Amino acid sequence: MSIEKTEELILNMGPQHPSMHGLFRxxxxxxxxxxxxxEPKIGYLHRGIEKLAESRTxxxxxxxxxxxxxxxxxxxxxxxxxxxxxxxxxxxxxxxEYLRVIFGELARIASHQVCIASTAxxxxxxxxxxxxxxxxxxxxxxxxxxAGSRLTVNIMRIGGISAEPPAEFWxxxxxxxxxxxxxxxxxxxxxxxxxxxxxxxxxxGILSKELAENLSITxxxxxxxxxxxxxxxxxxxxxxxxxxFKVPVRTGCDxxxxxxxRLDEIVESIKIIKQAMRDIPEGPIMTKVPKVIKPPAGExxxxxxxxxxxxxxxxxxxxxxxxxxxxxxxxxFINLQMLPIVALGWxxxxxxxxxxxxxxxxxxxxx
Amino acid sequence: xxxxxxxxxxxxxxxxxxxxxxxxxxxxxTMDVINFIIVVVIVVLAALIxxxxxxxxxxxxxxxxxPNRLGPRGWFQTIADALKLMGKEDVTPAGADxxxxxxxxxxxxxxxxxxxxVIPYGKGxxxxxxxxxxxxxxxxxxxxxxxFVMAGWGSNNKYSLLGAMRxxxxxxxxxxxxxxxxxxxxxxxxxxxxxxxxxxxxxIPFIILQPLAFVIFIIAGMAELNRAPFDLVEADQEVVxxxxxxxxxxxxxxFFLGEYGNMTAMSALGATVFLGGWQGPGFLPGYVWFxxxxxxxxxxxxxxxxxxxxxxxxxLMHLAWKVLLPLxxxxxxxxxxxxxxxxxxxxx
Amino acid sequence: xxxxGLLQGLGITFKRMVGPNxxxxxxxxxxxxxxxxxxxxxxxxxxxxxxxxxxMACPNGVIKLTSEKDENNKKMLKSYQMDVGRCLFCGLCxxxxxxxxxxxxxEYENAVxxxxxxxxxxxxxxxxxxxxx
Numbered sequence: 001m002s003i004e005k006t007e008e009l010i011l012n013m014g015p016q017h018p019s020m021h022g023l024f025r026x027x028x029x030x031x032x033x034x035x036x037x038x039e040p041k042i043g044y045l046h047r048g049i050e051k052l053a054e055s056r057t058x059x060x061x062x063x064x065x066x067x068x069x070x071x072x073x074x075x076x077x078x079x080x081x082x083x084x085x086x087x088x089x090x091x092x093x094x095x096x097e098y099l100r101v102i103f104g105e106l107a108r109i110a111s112h113q114v115c116i117a118s119t120a121x122x123x124x125x126x127x128x129x130x131x132x133x134x135x136x137x138x139x140x141x142x143x144x145x146x147a148g149s150r151l152t153v154n155i156m157r158i159g160g161i162s163a164e165p166p167a168e169f170w171x172x173x174x175x176x177x178x179x180x181x182x183x184x185x186x187x188x189x190x191x192x193x194x195x196x197x198x199x200x201x202x203x204x205g206i207l208s209k210e211l212a213e214n215l216s217i218t219x220x221x222x223x224x225x226x227x228x229x230x231x232x233x234x235x236x237x238x239x240x241x242x243x244x245f246k247v248p249v250r251t252g253c254d255x256x257x258x259x260x261x262r263l264d265e266i267v268e269s270i271k272i273i274k275q276a277m278r279d280i281p282e283g284p285i286m287t288k289v290p291k292v293i294k295p296p297a298g299e300x301x302x303x304x305x306x307x308x309x310x311x312x313x314x315x316x317x318x319x320x321x322x323x324x325x326x327x328x329x330x331x332x333f334i335n336l337q338m339l340p341i342v343a344l345g346w347x348x349x350x351x352x353x354x355x356x357x358x359x360x361x362x363x364x365x366x367x
Numbered sequence: 368x369x370x371x372x373x374x375x376x377x378x379x380x381x382x383x384x385x386x387x388x389x390x391x392x393x394x395x396x397t398m399d400v401i402n403f404i405i406v407v408v409i410v411v412l413a414a415l416i417x418x419x420x421x422x423x424x425x426x427x428x429x430x431x432x433x434p435n436r437l438g439p440r441g442w443f444q445t446i447a448d449a450l451k452l453m454g455k456e457d458v459t460p461a462g463a464d465x466x467x468x469x470x471x472x473x474x475x476x477x478x479x480x481x482x483x484x485v486i487p488y489g490k491g492x493x494x495x496x497x498x499x500x501x502x503x504x505x506x507x508x509x510x511x512x513x514x515f516v517m518a519g520w521g522s523n524n525k526y527s528l529l530g531a532m533r534x535x536x537x538x539x540x541x542x543x544x545x546x547x548x549x550x551x552x553x554x555x556x557x558x559x560x561x562x563x564x565x566x567x568x569x570x571i572p573f574i575i576l577q578p579l580a581f582v583i584f585i586i587a588g589m590a591e592l593n594r595a596p597f598d599l600v601e602a603d604q605e606v607v608x609x610x611x612x613x614x615x616x617x618x619x620x621x622f623f624l625g626e627y628g629n630m631t632a633m634s635a636l637g638a639t640v641f642l643g644g645w646q647g648p649g650f651l652p653g654y655v656w657f658x659x660x661x662x663x664x665x666x667x668x669x670x671x672x673x674x675x676x677x678x679x680x681x682x683l684m685h686l687a688w689k690v691l692l693p694l695x696x697x698x699x700x701x702x703x704x705x706x707x708x709x710x711x712x713x714x715x
Numbered sequence: 716x717x718x719x720g721l722l723q724g725l726g727i728t729f730k731r732m733v734g735p736n737x738x739x740x741x742x743x744x745x746x747x748x749x750x751x752x753x754x755x756x757x758x759x760x761x762x763x764x765x766x767x768x769x770x771m772a773c774p775n776g777v778i779k780l781t782s783e784k785d786e787n788n789k790k791m792l793k794s795y796q797m798d799v800g801r802c803l804f805c806g807l808c809x810x811x812x813x814x815x816x817x818x819x820x821x822e823y824e825n826a827v828x829x830x831x832x833x834x835x836x837x838x839x840x841x842x843x844x845x846x847x848x
């Protein structure tokens with residue numbers, strides 16, 4: 001007959017916490033160190049971007065889309081711009097399409113580097129974090145010399161791309177691509193091959209295939225649970241049907257696979273960039289667009305493959321210069337549903353690791 | 368070189384000689400006070416240098432320079448930090464148990480001073496030459512568990528409580544492999560006295576005779592000190608500084624100085640017991656060799672901190688009870704067998 | 716064997732420890748930014764035709780300009796204000812300018828102590844000694 005009387009501890013891992021990937025709050029119910037219930041509370045970064053869209057013209061809204069998933073901003077621009085082009089029925093010049101693919105895949109590499117770095121940092125792997133960020137600086141330098149900004153790049157326009165890359169861009173890109181095998185080996189050596197990190201991540205946070213499909217999870221989180229679904233192959237947009245690349249799929253369903261699949265995706269992105277660099281034609285970078293953009297009335301939905309998952313834009317236009325409604329389908333907000341279910345029964349340390357592998361960017365969750 | 372080797376012993380003799388009766392109570396008392404001041408100075412200096420060294424090594428592993436603004440190449444950084452900490456507001460949380468809250472940092476800071484007093488820094492240069500050297504060392508260093516629990520409980524904060532619970536589990540579990548790894552050395556030298564252990568390593572240091580014990584000692588030592596990869600107690604990303612969350616200003620500074628002092632003490636024990644203490648080739652005096660050996664062990668601990676991720680708590684327990692404890696028992700068995708066979712071979 | 720990954724990790728950090736540093740010592744060595752960096756804006760008054768395209772292109776209403784007609788009935792720029800506190804630094808205004816009067820400059824040390832100093836008078840800024848806009 002047990003005479004212990006233990007109480008449940010309710011711990012608030014609040015918006016100010018050294019590892020919450022943004023302003024995210026979790027209320028966890030603990031029994032010792034095991035989690036019995038987890039409630040995520042979001043909304044600390046809400047800025048009303050969807051409402052702002054109703055009072056800006058179509059071209060003026062592009063800088064606001066940068067701020068959604070601020071770690072991979074070209075993809076947000078791309079999704080929005082392609083939606084408007086679908087509504088207007090525009091055809092983009094070839095050179096602009098190739099340049100968009102190059103910038104998009106560079107952003108994918110940069111975003112995955114941040115995810116690997118933050119996952120390592122949440123387990124106190126300080127060196128792995130600094131190596132990934134040091135390598136990311138080279139991609140940000142390439143953005144700086146083309147578009148003028150490092151984080152919120154504002155590089156896509158309705159009808160093409162904003163500016164032609166300068167002459168020093170192509171040697172810098174080639175030098176970066178030549179250094180990537182060393183970079184990947186370094187990440188493997190310092191983080192993925194480390195037995196302590198493997199012990200923290202293997203068989204932790206199992207997200208089964210059925211649960212992932214039922215919760216409409218997309219992106220690397222889904223592909224680490226064995227489902228082969230990538231928007232670039234399922235519904236190819238832009239010129240992705242011309243490139244030869246594989247979609248990495250792993251069947252482990254645990255945190256380790258969710259993290260190392262991003263390294264596989266970096267390798268695939270490098271292949272795509274090399275093919276694009278080889279095949280890029282000369283030509284204009286912007287098609288003929290009227291000065292005042294007035295798409296015909298109607299509604300359209302278009303989706304792209306963000307580094308985090310499927311990002312979709314749904315625009316309702318009423319024929320004027322400003323949209324009537326813009327709805328953003330954020331990848332991370334829908335992926336975040338798995339956290340209360342998958343985290344049950346694990347310890348606090350595991351929950352931090354599971355949340356890190358989700359790669360949540362709160363700008364996208366809260367809009 | 369002999370003069371340089373014995374300079375401190377000669378100074379001690381000279382001071383004793385100033386008294387009319389060199390063995391009187393007053394002479395002993397004076398020598399004890401001077402020894403105490405020396406130990407305090409060593410602890411403070413060690414903490415000062417080590418904090419900066421840690422930041423520099425952290426910078427070098429990430430290809431940065433580390434602090435380099437204050438003083439020549441940044442060597443006054445810690446003094447500036449200490450002055451800054453003294454100027455901060457002293458906040459005690461409402462609802463905290465005031466006595467326990469205030470006394471915990473003082474206990475942590477006094478422990479390295481007590482343990483560093485029995486280490487021989489040179490030939491005949493132990494401030495306190497106890498026959499029970501190792502026993503006293505391990506007993507005193509296990510009080511730090513209590514100090515962490517006091518800090519965690521007295522803060523009236525759930526994060527601190529979690530950190531304190533982890534501290535109890537971790538530090539109590541790792542004391543057993545730590546002690547057992549030292550027992551092999553004690554069996555060979557038949558004495559707990561640290562001076563005798565150093566003398567017994569005249570021909571070969573014990574790291575060659577007891578490699579397994581050295582590895583276990585280093586791992587258990589890092590776990591006792593709450594250094595990464597075993598720093599769950601003060602994990603930044605999970606329990607926001609654990610037991611130290613509510614401490615500000617110089618109280619927090621005392622915790623930090625205590626942690627680095629403990630690190631010096633544990634490395635000093637390792638250097639004495641396994642690496643040969645103050646012995647070394649004659650071109651440098653004994654105490655210089657000693658501090659160099661301590662520096663090697665400390666460098667390894669810092670190097671490991673900035674490389675490895677943090678271990679999970681059930682893996683920590685698994686490592687202590689299911690891996691290190693059987694290995695240390697195996698080490699004792701092999702040492703016993705080795706001594707028996709050695710005695711048989713060398714003839715009764 | 717168990718521990719191979721750990722030793723490999725130690726090897727990598729040791730190699731970086733003894734290798735070169737990549738720190739930029741900021742106030743002593745100031746970096747030179749590429750020409751397209753959108754860190755600040757500059758106005759060339761002689762080229763401005765007061766067409767108001769920049770103000771219309773801005774998403775946030777940062778630019779306010781006034782003009783007056785001179786003797787030839789041509790528009791002359793009278794005042795040009797940018798409220799940089801509301802600016803997104805997106806560069807849409809620079810792209811919209813037909814005569815390239817508004818350009819981006821590479822000044823990045825723009826921090827001020829009072830919020831009122833964030834309302835830039837671009838004509839006065841262009842006349843500062845030694846600076847480009």
